[in-house]
Structures are given as C-alpha cells and as structure tokens.
Amino acid sequence: MSYKAKFKVWRGEGGEGRLEDFTVEVNEGEVVLDIIHRLQATQAPDLAVRWNCKAGKCGSCSMEINGKPRLGCMTRMSTFDEDETITVTPMRTFPVIKDLVTDVSYNYQKAREVPSFTPPAGVRPGEYRMKQVDVERSQEFRKCIECFMCNNVCHVIRDHEENKTNFSGPRFLMRIAELDMHPLDVADRQDAAQEQHGLGYCNITKCCTEVCPEHIKITDNALIPMKERVVDAKYDPLVWLGNKIFRRGK
Amino acid sequence: MENTHNTERHEYDVVVIGAGGAGLRAAIEARQQGKRTAIICKSLFGKAHTVMAEGGAAAAMGNVNSADNWMVHFRDTMRGGKFLNNWRMAELHAKEAPDRVWELEAWGALFDRTKDGKISQRNFGGHEYPRLAHVGDRTGLELIRTLQQRVVALQQEDYETHGDYEAYIKVFSECTITRLLKDGDAISGAFGYWRESGNFVLFDAPAVVLATGGIGKSYVVTSNSWEYTGDGHALALLAGAKLINMEFIQFHPTGMVWPPSVRGILVTESVRGDGGVLRNSEGRRFMFDYIPEVFKAQYATTEEEADRWYTDQANNRRPPELLPRDEVARAINAEVKAGRGSPQGGVFLDVSTRLPAEEIKRRLPSMHHQFKELADVDITAEPMQVGPTCHYVMGGVEVDADTGAAAVPGLFAAGEVSGGMHGSNRLGGNSLSDLLVFGRRAGAGASAYVDRIPARPKVLAEQVDAAREEALAPLGRSGDNPYEVHHELQRTMNDLVGIIRKAEEVSEALQVVEKLKERVAMVGAAGSPIYNPGWHLAIDLRNMVLVSECVARAALLREESRGGHTRDDFPAMDPTWRRKLLVCSLGPGDGVRVEEQPQPQMRDDLLALFDGDELKKYLTDEEMAEFDGIAKS
Numbered sequence: 001m002s003y004k005a006k007f008k009v010w011r012g013e014g015g016e017g018r019l020e021d022f023t024v025e026v027n028e029g030e031v032v033l034d035i036i037h038r039l040q041a042t043q044a045p046d047l048a049v050r051w052n053c054k055a056g057k058c059g060s061c062s063m064e065i066n067g068k069p070r071l072g073c074m075t076r077m078s079t080f081d082e083d084e085t086i087t088v089t090p091m092r093t094f095p096v097i098k099d100l101v102t103d104v105s106y107n108y109q110k111a112r113e114v115p116s117f118t119p120p121a122g123v124r125p126g127e128y129r130m131k132q133v134d135v136e137r138s139q140e141f142r143k144c145i146e147c148f149m150c151n152n153v154c155h156v157i158r159d160h161e162e163n164k165t166n167f168s169g170p171r172f173l174m175r176i177a178e179l180d181m182h183p184l185d186v187a188d189r190q191d192a193a194q195e196q197h198g199l200g201y202c203n204i205t206k207c208c209t210e211v212c213p214e215h216i217k218i219t220d221n222a223l224i225p226m227k228e229r230v231v232d233a234k235y236d237p238l239v240w241l242g243n244k245i246f247r248r249g250k
Numbered sequence: 251m252e253n254t255h256n257t258e259r260h261e262y263d264v265v266v267i268g269a270g271g272a273g274l275r276a277a278i279e280a281r282q283q284g285k286r287t288a289i290i291c292k293s294l295f296g297k298a299h300t301v302m303a304e305g306g307a308a309a310a311m312g313n314v315n316s317a318d319n320w321m322v323h324f325r326d327t328m329r330g331g332k333f334l335n336n337w338r339m340a341e342l343h344a345k346e347a348p349d350r351v352w353e354l355e356a357w358g359a360l361f362d363r364t365k366d367g368k369i370s371q372r373n374f375g376g377h378e379y380p381r382l383a384h385v386g387d388r389t390g391l392e393l394i395r396t397l398q399q400r401v402v403a404l405q406q407e408d409y410e411t412h413g414d415y416e417a418y419i420k421v422f423s424e425c426t427i428t429r430l431l432k433d434g435d436a437i438s439g440a441f442g443y444w445r446e447s448g449n450f451v452l453f454d455a456p457a458v459v460l461a462t463g464g465i466g467k468s469y470v471v472t473s474n475s476w477e478y479t480g481d482g483h484a485l486a487l488l489a490g491a492k493l494i495n496m497e498f499i500q501f502h503p504t505g506m507v508w509p510p511s512v513r514g515i516l517v518t519e520s521v522r523g524d525g526g527v528l529r530n531s532e533g534r535r536f537m538f539d540y541i542p543e544v545f546k547a548q549y550a551t552t553e554e555e556a557d558r559w560y561t562d563q564a565n566n567r568r569p570p571e572l573l574p575r576d577e578v579a580r581a582i583n584a585e586v587k588a589g590r591g592s593p594q595g596g597v598f599l600d601v602s603t604r605l606p607a608e609e610i611k612r613r614l615p616s617m618h619h620q621f622k623e624l625a626d627v628d629i630t631a632e633p634m635q636v637g638p639t640c641h642y643v644m645g646g647v648e649v650d651a652d653t654g655a656a657a658v659p660g661l662f663a664a665g666e667v668s669g670g671m672h673g674s675n676r677l678g679g680n681s682l683s684d685l686l687v688f689g690r691r692a693g694a695g696a697s698a699y700v701d702r703i704p705a706r707p708k709v710l711a712e713q714v715d716a717a718r719e720e721a722l723a724p725l726g727r728s729g730d731n732p733y734e735v736h737h738e739l740q741r742t743m744n745d746l747v748g749i750i751r752k753a754e755e756v757s758e759a760l761q762v763v764e765k766l767k768e769r770v771a772m773v774g775a776a777g778s779p780i781y782n783p784g785w786h787l788a789i790d791l792r793n794m795v796l797v798s799e800c801v802a803r804a805a806l807l808r809e810e811s812r813g814g815h816t817r818d819d820f821p822a823m824d825p826t827w828r829r830k831l832l833v834c835s836l837g838p839g840d841g842v843r844v845e846e847q848p849q850p851q852m853r854d855d856l857l858a859l860f861d862g863d864e865l866k867k868y869l870t871d872e873e874m875a876e877f878d879g880i881a882k883s
Contacts, residue, residue, distance in 0.1 A: 013778075013780055013781070027510065027511070028509060028510070029508065029509020029510055029511050029512070029624075029625070030509070030510075030511045031511060031512075031624070034511045040733065040783060040784070041731075041733040041734075041737075045731065045732075045733065045775065045776050045777065045782075045783070045784030046775070046776055046777025046778070046782040046783065046784050046785070047783070048780075048781035048782070048783060049783070050293075050294070051475075051476065052293055052297050052298075052299070052301075052475040052476065052477065053299070053301065053302050053475050054475065054512070054515065055302070055512070055515045055516070055620060055624075056619070056620065056623065056624075057301050057302055057388070057391065057616065058293075058297045058301045058302070058475070059297070060293065060294065060297050074623050074624070076623070076624070097446055097780075097781055098780050098781040099781070101446075101781050104294065108295065111402060112402055112405060112406065112415055115406065116358070116399060116400075116402060116403035116406060117357065117358030117399070117403070119356050125349070125352035125353050125355060125356045126311075126348070126349075126352040128352075128355045128356070129366070129367035129368065130360075130363055130367055131363060131367055132362065132363040132370075135360045135361075135362075135363060138360055139360050139385065139386075142360060142385070142391075142392060142395065143388065143391075144395075145301070145391065146296055146297075179358075182358070182360070185358075
C-alpha cells in the first residue's frame, strides 16, 4: 500500500530559490497536500504552504504540480505512477514570498476595483423576489472559491507583468459578469468591464476554465456573454443615436 | 533576526480577531457605527472556516411553512441544547436571525429560491419546520463571500469620501494575535505577528472582539482546519475572562471515514435533510432503535411514517435520522462498537436509493464532488461511509447576551468562541445564524463601549516586551518537535476525552496534558521567522493545551450525560446538573480553575412556551412546582 515517492519541491525566499529533492512515504488515498504536510512534520518543519479546509472548499492550497495549476488537497497521489518524480512549485504569476506561498495581493486589489452589488432603490431587505432560474446564472460564478488559479494560468498576465495594471483577470471579469447578471443589480457595468478591467485582452483560450477546480465555465458562461453584452451596448444603433442627441454637450 | 524587533503599531477603536462570519459581521457593524476597525485573520481574507459550513443558516422566515416563527425556533434550540442554553441568547437569536439573513440579500447574497421567489428553506436535524436558508450545499461560502464583499463595499465608500480604502476598515491578513494587552482591568490592545515576515505588530485599541472560532485541532479526527487552535478561548483566559460549558463538544455524526487522509472531513447534514438514511452492515435503518425518551413524541417510529414525512409534514413525524447531532453521533458510535459498522469503520449513509441522480447532483453538488474526487465514490450510485468527527465546541467565553461583552472591560466575543447560546448541543444551521446575530451585537457592543469610556486605556511597554519574548522563544530553542507534541495532544484528547467519556480516562488525559504543558514550554522551531509553519504551530500549542485542559477538567466534574458530553459512568441526564454551569478561569500560577455557577432561571414568558409534560423531562421537581405556579397564573 505505502511506497516512497520522489518529490522536487521549490524552496526559497526573497527572490531566490531552487528545487529541493525529497524521498517521502505515501499511503493509500493520500493527496499531494498530505505529502507536503508529511515533509513538514518529518523533514522540513519550516516548509511554507498555504492551506485551510483540505476539502477543496477554501481555495488556499493552489500550487503548480508538474507544471499544472492544481489544488494540493484535491490532487490524489494515485493519479501519478509510483516511480514518477513529482515537481511542486508555487503559482508562477504571483511573486513568491517563501517556498509554495505567493503574494496574491494583486487579486485583492482588483476585487476592490469592481463596484459592489447595487440594489434597486426602494426594495427593503426581506422584499427581494427572484426566480431560481434567474439566480442560477450568477450562482454558478459565486461557486468560486478564489483559489486564483484562473488568474495564475491566464497568459495575459502570466507572461506579461505589464498587463497587470489594466487587466483584472478571469476571476474579476467573472465577478463583473456575476453582478451584471444578478437579477436585481442596477449598476451599469459594461463600459467598465471593457475600459477599466481589460475584458478585451481576453482571447478566449479557455485556460481559466480548464484549471477551475469548481468546474465553472468561466469563458463560455461569463466572459463570452460579457463580451457580447459590451458589444451590444457599444454598437446598438439606438444607443448610438441617443448618445449623439442627448450627450452632445459632454 | 534584528528586524523582528521592529514592532509596527496601529491605533484603532475596535480590533476584531477572526475573519469568519462572526468577525466580519462584527467589523461591519463597528464600521457602520463610525468606528475605526481592524480585522485580523490568520489566513487570507475570505478563507475562514465559515466557508466549510454547508447546510444553511437557520432563520424562522416561514417562507416554506408559514407556521414557523421565532417561538418555534426558540423551542427547537432549547431542546437541541437540552435546556442548558443561555435562554436570552436563544431568544435573541431566534428573533433576529430572519433580519440578518435578509440583510445579506441586500448585500448581494444569492440564496436558492422558493417557487414564489422568496428564499428557500430546507429541513435539518432538530428543526420542526424547513428553516435553513441555503445555497445548494455551499451556504458557508456564500455567507463569507457576501460579508467579504460587504467589507469591500464599505471600503469603496470610504475611498469615495476620504480617498483611502482603508480609512475606516482594514484587513490584516495572515496575522496572528498571541496576547491581549491590558491597562489595569481593561483591554488596551493586542499583540501579534505577521505570518509572512515574522515581524511583530501591536494594536492599540480599547475594544477587542474575539471571533476566532473553535478548538477542533486538539482532536485527531476533526472537520476543522488548522486555524481552529482555540486562540480566542486561550486569549480570553489569559486576559482574565471566563469560559463556560467547555465540556460540551459536538461530534458531527457524519464525517468521511475513508481514505485515512480525509478522515473527519464533513458530510453535510443536508444529505439526511434531503432524504438520506443511515444503515448498518445488516442493512437496518438503526436510528429507529435510538430515539431517546425526551424526543419520542416528535419522531417517527416506522420507516413508512418517516418516509411519508418528506412530502407530508403536517400528518407525520420526522425521521429519526434527523434527531439532534449528539443523538445521531452516539448511535453511530454504538453501532460500530457492536460490530455492525461498515468495512472502513463507519456506517452507511445512503442517498443513492432515495433521490434521482440528477436531483442529488443539484441539491448536494459539493458532496458529490468531494466523494468522487477524494474517495472514488459516486454518491448517486452507492452509499457513503461515515462516522463521527469533532466539529464544534459549544463552550466558550462567557458573555452578556445583548452586547457580547465578556467579564473583562473592553473584551467581546461572538460566534463559536463564545459560550452559552447552544447549551450542551448546537442544532445544525444555528451556527451561521448565530454568527450573524451575535457578530452584529458584539460589533455594536464594542462600539457603544468605546463611546462610553472616558479615556483610552494605555498600552504598557513591559507587556509588549513580554509578549514579544514569549513569541520569539520557540525560534531560539532546540526542544521537542512541535508537530510531534501536537499529534500526541490530538491522540490523547481523541482517545480519552472524546465522544464517550469516563472518569479514569479523563483523569489519565489530564496527566498527559500536564506533561505536554511542560513539553510545549520547551518546543523548538527550526528556520527563520519568515512564513515558518513550525514556529506558528509552536505558538499555537500554548492555546491548544490550555483549552484541552479546560475541556478535560470540566468533563471530569460534570457527572451526567447531556448533549455533547457523554459519561459512560453517568449515562443519565440529571436535572440538578441543568441548573449548574461549569466556569473555567486561570488561577494564580498557570492552573485552570473550574467552578460551579448557577444557571440563570428562564424568564416566565419563555418558559410558558413549553408544555409541562416536556419540561418535566428536563426540570427538577422544585422547578416544576414553580412552573405549575406560572402556568396557573
């Protein structure tokens, strides 16, 4: 049942680091995070890793396993061959703090730049009425556990640091879509999606959808419909005419 | 090392320790009342343990069954806690929960809906009517995200007004508090460290709200995350506050049992609420054999009646799978002990033969996902194997029901770290609503306190120096491995102060804990202070050992079985014990002191909500005579 696995784990802090080799026991049913914890308990007590729930619900233990963004707690060891060397590295798009822990503050900044839910005037708490079918679209996006792997994998910022200022990444473009599709939200979000959050940078390669541990169809259900809404608003002849007539002075 | 001696200093009106549901709701309230508020969390913002809550938030909105109201909810809560609850808290909770849930909608939460567009409500153990507002089986995530986004919304308002997102409310994430500071009797601040850098941080604040959650990491098999090391319980004790009801620990009946690495992870009660049944290795629905006397009137005695209840609740009694959690956990434990368990040491929980596959996936998506990914089990086609797991501590800081104030001026507590609300056993769904109701009240209580005091208490330099020295100590030592000490504590508590207890075993546990205390004082952590989990654990161990001692001492003293405290040597519930609370405090020196304190008498109008026949099961003869007097008048 149990065997010794070979691991390479990225270790380092302050901008420097290297892959370190470990040989470590693996038991039936274990996941990669269990092995990282065993390394902490037996060989490397100061090995840094984020984790909380260990059940795929909190999105803390995002890492790259053999180069693929994964949750450590949901990656079973049985998906690897016993003689395979498993390489564990921190998410590449964010600066490393230490070992597997990265500085994800970019995500919290972007979250703050998305205007919050704007309820309709005059509807008091307790009076909200919405149909299940209407809330389901946004509910899909609210399944997001903020593991930030979609932002980590998105090549717009993974390979281009300079885009970080103008691009909020799939996570927060999806947040805008979630609010835009909320049955009762009254804010206009489409211009901002394009102009401030960089929706146009997305060229729908669907990398974000592929890595999403919650299996949210980020591209198909959030980003593409959002792009369509932006285009509809921009090229709607009535809107165009209205702008010409009523906003001429601005 | 030299930079660790730089202690940054921040001044706030209210410091909230913990960023789960209670902490965020408290912080939102303090900020809404104009207080400069700090939120401190051990993890990243939005990762707190509240995300793990699955079933829902109990609130008597009456959306699904209009017969529901706060009085019914109050009764259910008191029954669930075997009448040991702080009745004032149970009253406030039942009355205010609907407003707290509706408020979340106004902040953007999207709950599942009824046909007429209201918030849908689901059945749960111990609740007479469908009562839990929910989003599939990920309600906790919705709650934490909504509160997180509400904090951001307030920051956006402050940015508009003051040009600074963090002018009035700031989140200090990956930051751990190790000591509360006092000026004379009153709170003057809090001291801690940044996990990321190991640098120290000092909060100068007249009011501190503890919202640190529970203590599950003192047990091996637990549904709790690494953060649940009893920090708030220990900080309160060390600051001179009192803990009540520490002997009561809820073992959730259904945790995963296999594979070993996921043992303890929660399987939501919604599985049973939505029709799932428990069976033993003989295929028997054994819960019918375990309906206790006090609940005989409310639960079905045949499978036929139980099954009819799902569609006709007016004319049938509830299935016994939906008894309060303590009853179900003990029943599972007994079945396994009697040799009727499942191959991997649990019992079978089956929803696959009860609902169509599509319906299971829609109602229980995260359970479907969790079992498929972690255990190779398809819950739409086969039963799960489940067993009890340490889930929740009913005990905690003794607080004033209305304001959340602890005995120490300036100290407040809300959520799992506070005690009293749930008595000896918490009903499922009553935690999320508890967080909202008492988080808000503690935030308001702290704000009012800040307005009331004539001058800010001062932070004393020698306390800061002592706290810094204490936190640094493990880094310099080459003592025991903190991981090993932790594991021994977990085994001890699990084996000797677990779901079924007896005097000899609890005494033995106390001896082990005493020895572990000495080892904890000597644990060493290798490496630098930068994001060093070994060092962090070494610091947390102080709290876990202290809290474990409270649990064990109280468990030894309470010679009866009630809710989350089952004594093999005193199997019956004893009405005279219902009138007593066990109160833990730190005596001179380091020892935990436990004293009896009378439980305040329930207000007459609340007592009158119950039937005399039911009260007879819980109250002493003397109390019953008084009750008869009230009933007559």
